[in-house]
Amino acid sequence: MKPLSKKARLGSGIALGIIFLILAPILLANSFGYHWEKVEDVFTFVKAGGIYVGSEISGVEIYVDGEYFKDSGLFIRNTLVQDLKPDTTHTIVVQKEGRHDWRKTLPVYESLVTESKVLMLPIEIEKREIFPFMIGEVGTTTPDKDSVIGKGISEEFLVEGYIPTNPLYKELVNSFSEEVLNVYSTSTIVSSSEIPTLGEEPLATSTEEIIPQYFTDLGIDDPSALENLIITSDQMAWIENGNIKLTWIDDEKPPFYYCFEIDVCDNEIIIDWQDEILKFDFLPGRSDVFVVMVEEGVYAIEADGRSDRNIQPIYTGTDLDFNKSIRDQIVVKDGLVFYEMRI
Amino acid sequence: MDYKDRPYFHVAHARDLTGWDKILYRILEIIPGLLAWSTLIGVVVLSFLKPVWAAIFIIIFDLFWLLKTAHLSMHHFHNWRRMKHNIKVDWSKQLSKLKHEDIYHLVLLPFYNEGEEVITNTIDALIASEYNKKKILIVLATEERAGQEAQDLANKLKSKYGDTFGDFLITTHPSGIPGEIMGKGPNITHAAEEARKKILDFRNIDYKNVLVSAFDIDTVVWPKYFACLTWNFLTVEDPQKSSFQPVPLYNNNLWQTHAVSRVAALTSSFWQMIQQERPEKLVTFSSHAIPFKALYEVGYWQKNMVSDDSRIFWNLFMANDGNYKAVPISYPVSMDANLAPTTFQTFRNIFRQHARWMWGVENLPYMIFGFIKNKKIQTKKKIQHTIVQLEGFWSLTTNPIMIMILGWLPIVIGGEAFRQTILSYNLPIITRTLMTVAMTGLILSAIIATTLVPKMPQDYKRRKFRWVIMFLQWGLVPFTIIIFGSLPGLLSQTRLMLGRYVGKFWVTPKHRK
Numbered sequence: 001m002k003p004l005s006k007k008a009r010l011g012s013g014i015a016l017g018i019i020f021l022i023l024a025p026i027l028l029a030n031s032f033g034y035h036w037e038k039v040e041d042v043f044t045f046v047k048a049g050g051i052y053v054g055s056e057i058s059g060v061e062i063y064v065d066g067e068y069f070k071d072s073g074l075f076i077r078n079t080l081v082q083d084l085k086p087d088t089t090h091t092i093v094v095q096k097e098g099r100h101d102w103r104k105t106l107p108v109y110e111s112l113v114t115e116s117k118v119l120m121l122p123i124e125i126e127k128r129e130i131f132p133f134m135i136g137e138v139g140t141t142t143p144d145k146d147s148v149i150g151k152g153i154s155e156e157f158l159v160e161g162y163i164p165t166n167p168l169y170k171e172l173v174n175s176f177s178e179e180v181l182n183v184y185s186t187s188t189i190v191s192s193s194e195i196p197t198l199g200e201e202p203l204a205t206s207t208e209e210i211i212p213q214y215f216t217d218l219g220i221d222d223p224s225a226l227e228n229l230i231i232t233s234d235q236m237a238w239i240e241n242g243n244i245k246l247t248w249i250d251d252e253k254p255p256f257y258y259c260f261e262i263d264v265c266d267n268e269i270i271i272d273w274q275d276e277i278l279k280f281d282f283l284p285g286r287s288d289v290f291v292v293m294v295e296e297g298v299y300a301i302e303a304d305g306r307s308d309r310n311i312q313p314i315y316t317g318t319d320l321d322f323n324k325s326i327r328d329q330i331v332v333k334d335g336l337v338f339y340e341m342r343i
Numbered sequence: 344m345d346y347k348d349r350p351y352f353h354v355a356h357a358r359d360l361t362g363w364d365k366i367l368y369r370i371l372e373i374i375p376g377l378l379a380w381s382t383l384i385g386v387v388v389l390s391f392l393k394p395v396w397a398a399i400f401i402i403i404f405d406l407f408w409l410l411k412t413a414h415l416s417m418h419h420f421h422n423w424r425r426m427k428h429n430i431k432v433d434w435s436k437q438l439s440k441l442k443h444e445d446i447y448h449l450v451l452l453p454f455y456n457e458g459e460e461v462i463t464n465t466i467d468a469l470i471a472s473e474y475n476k477k478k479i480l481i482v483l484a485t486e487e488r489a490g491q492e493a494q495d496l497a498n499k500l501k502s503k504y505g506d507t508f509g510d511f512l513i514t515t516h517p518s519g520i521p522g523e524i525m526g527k528g529p530n531i532t533h534a535a536e537e538a539r540k541k542i543l544d545f546r547n548i549d550y551k552n553v554l555v556s557a558f559d560i561d562t563v564v565w566p567k568y569f570a571c572l573t574w575n576f577l578t579v580e581d582p583q584k585s586s587f588q589p590v591p592l593y594n595n596n597l598w599q600t601h602a603v604s605r606v607a608a609l610t611s612s613f614w615q616m617i618q619q620e621r622p623e624k625l626v627t628f629s630s631h632a633i634p635f636k637a638l639y640e641v642g643y644w645q646k647n648m649v650s651d652d653s654r655i656f657w658n659l660f661m662a663n664d665g666n667y668k669a670v671p672i673s674y675p676v677s678m679d680a681n682l683a684p685t686t687f688q689t690f691r692n693i694f695r696q697h698a699r700w701m702w703g704v705e706n707l708p709y710m711i712f713g714f715i716k717n718k719k720i721q722t723k724k725k726i727q728h729t730i731v732q733l734e735g736f737w738s739l740t741t742n743p744i745m746i747m748i749l750g751w752l753p754i755v756i757g758g759e760a761f762r763q764t765i766l767s768y769n770l771p772i773i774t775r776t777l778m779t780v781a782m783t784g785l786i787l788s789a790i791i792a793t794t795l796v797p798k799m800p801q802d803y804k805r806r807k808f809r810w811v812i813m814f815l816q817w818g819l820v821p822f823t824i825i826i827f828g829s830l831p832g833l834l835s836q837t838r839l840m841l842g843r844y845v846g847k848f849w850v851t852p853k854h855r856k
Contacts, residue, residue, distance in 0.1 A: 001424065001425045001428040001429070002425075003421075003425065003619070003620055003622070003671065003673070004417075004418060004421045004422075004620040009418070009620070009621075012414055012417055013414060016410040016411075016413060016414050017410075019410060020406060020407060020410050023406055024402075024403055024406055027402055027406060027773060028399060028402060028403070030769065030773075031398070031399075031402055031765070031766050031769040031770065031773060032765065032766055033765035033766075033769075048765075049765065050765050050768065052768060080768050080769070080772065082765065082769075111764055111765050111766070112763050112764055112765065113763060113764065113765055113767070113768050115763075253759055262763065263763075
């Protein structure tokens with residue numbers, strides 16, 4: 001058997017060279033957002049823009065301006081929608097069975113990508129009741145063998161006169177309590193005004209302590225007067241006039257949901273609800289979505305206000321309360337019952 | 344004056360020269376490392392300052408790499424078919440049509456302190472070869488520094504196998520000779536000269552009729568190796584100006600060693616298979632064969648440098664004014680993949696072995712220096728070899744890093760303005776797509792590899808699972824080509840650039856489970 005002939009090798013080299021010469025400009029043009037488009041019966045090379053649809057959910061269907069675009073597939077979560085006409089807006093709808101649709105109308109710019117992130121909570125959110133006593137994996141409302149009669153503890157924190165044994169339940173009772181930090185301790189009684197909310201840095205209330213610069217920059221002299229104040233590493237939010245005020249406090253450029261046009265960003269977002277927002281927190285794992293409690297229930301709402309905000313229910317009803325558990329899950333308190341919401 | 348008689352013919356490094364020659368040689372030593380570092384740093388700087396340009400470069404480079412992979416895969420596949428064909432050919436029958444009775448094979452087996460099992464495996468394979476054993480002259484080349492134990496083992500093996508072959512000579516390379524490195528080159532050079540005096544001259548054998556197979560101690564010949572080699576020697580144009588290169592398959596112990604070691608070893612074998620189909624780019628590597636006369640005329644292998652196996656080709660190429668070639672015989676010899684008592688030691692040995700191989704970059708300045716000095720070599724050949732060797736060392740070192748790591752760099756350090764562009768979003772998509780297509784070539788590698796694997800030992804359990812692993816292991820390639828390809832390559836080129844020469848041949852330990 002003969003070695004590969006020079007002719008065959010040269011032929012392969014030339015063929016691949018031609019493929020290279022053809023593919024290289026096509027790839028580059030495509031990378032820059034150019035595509036062929038029929039304009040008035042003539043094919044023209046036009047420059048387009050795109051929308052990046054960030055998602056934590058795979059297998060979603062994406063529609064652009066009412067037309068099916070693609071299925072993100074079993075493993076791919078994020079999708080780049082390309083070849084969109086620039087200098088106008090396009091409506092993206094993302095759907096998946098069993099979850100709320102996500103709809104957003106976003107501006108598109110030439111050769112640039114407009115970023116977005118979907119909010120698609122399950123329509124039926126699985127909820128798990130947190131029982132006061134530990135029996136088996138599920139728990140029970142009946143005192144177990146380890147239960148002790150609560151003496152010196154307020155009746156409202158006892159179940160059938162016993163101190164609950166489920167640590168998660170006790171933690172939730174504590175976190176929802178407005179009176180004391182640790183209701184099951186007779187020795188440590190702390191004022192609720194000193195309780196930091198989860199994700200919140202302790203506030204400087206003493207006159208000797210220094211108030212962080214970002215408060216001063218915003219003209220806030222007394223941070224402790226802010227309602228439901230939550231501070232993360234780069235954002236700060238509180239309730240003002242029944243709405244959420246979200247502020248970017250980092251030196252870096254704010255993320256996409258602060259930017260109403262490309263490179264035109266505000267450092268402040270107001271999440272305006274038609275009714276009064278009673279309480280809020282960030283949705284676990286998301287810095288751009290809030291869990292808010294209003295009179296009718298607990299909802300998730302995105303901060304991104306570039307078009308109508310997507311609002312999705314977590315738990316509806318009245319006389320509710322919610323908190324984050326130590327497992328960073330949303331827990332809704334409905335009457336005397338705690339439900340951990342599996343979002 | 345013939346080129347081989349010039350004072351710089353056996354130069355190892357710039358420090359061996361003086362005056363302008365030293366400056367020139369030093370500049371040539373700097374070039375490969377400078378090229379590699381300029382490329383890598385250039386991509387980083389470009390990604391920071393001009394991310395769009397960097398992205399364009401990366402996309403074009405990725406496409407080029409994909410098509411190059413396709414081109415090389417074609418060579419690989421063809422050589423695999425040719426090698427399988429050559430394994431089946433009845434070379435003895437082919438040889439019977441030629442006058443071959445006068446041809447002798449001088450087999451050099453250099454050893455240091457390897458175990459008896461390794462050496463007996465090698466000798467047993469020589470005995471099993473389908474060739475007149477009386478035409479095979481064995482030289483067991485020991486090292487004085489290995490001590491009495493090695494001498495005793497050599498004597499034991501001679502008494503066991505001595506009568507089987509045409510001759511069985513034990514040579515002992517003296518230690519501490521000034522100007523020599525501790526390594527294979529000085530040992531086999533000493534062995535070849537001893538064999539000349541004690542076998543060839545003694546038996547009045549014409550040097551023209553002797554082919555020297557310079558093996559490693561773990562080189563296991565396949566049954567028709569000598570017949571195939573002899574046939575190639577007798578049929579090639581100008582045989583005295585040709586070296587002969589078998590395919591080094593690092594597969595002796597594939598079932599015993601680690602998946603990482605298997606991939607690293609077979610990747611090296613595959614590269615040699617590709618080179619077999621590109622004879623104009625082929626240079627002797629590892630186990631190879633050379634006509635004794637040509638070897639004698641250039642003073643055998645250099646004793647003052649590490650990568651003697653490739654240097655001997657360039658010695659011969661320069662001495663013959665460019666009229667010398669390496670002939671691919673597309674017939675395998677088997678050697679050990681790296682295996683050590685622990686996984687860490689195995690990985691360390693792979694790295695050190697590959698670093699030694701990559702130190703072959705020390706031949707690049709020698710080659711270009713020779714091209715400048717030897718006016719009799721055709722300019723076309725000079726340009727061709729310079730480009731091939733420079734591109735080879737450059738791509739081996741930089742390409743895997745550029746493809747696997749730097750492809751994402753403009754996005755990371757290109758700044759916010761770049762991150763908002765469609766180009767920024769498309770860069771990873773295109774890179775990933777092109778790489779995924781390129782990686783399908785790995786399926787071909789995996790299939791070819793399964794045909795080169797020796798029989799699984801009978802006592803092995805979970806046999807199907809082991810075969811699955813043998814196939815899936817190719818997913819490690821993106822990591823192995825960087826860790827055991829690019830990094831040792833970069834280390835070697837950097838050392839040469841800084842003039843920190845490797846002064847000792849690191850002998851790969853041969854461990855058997």
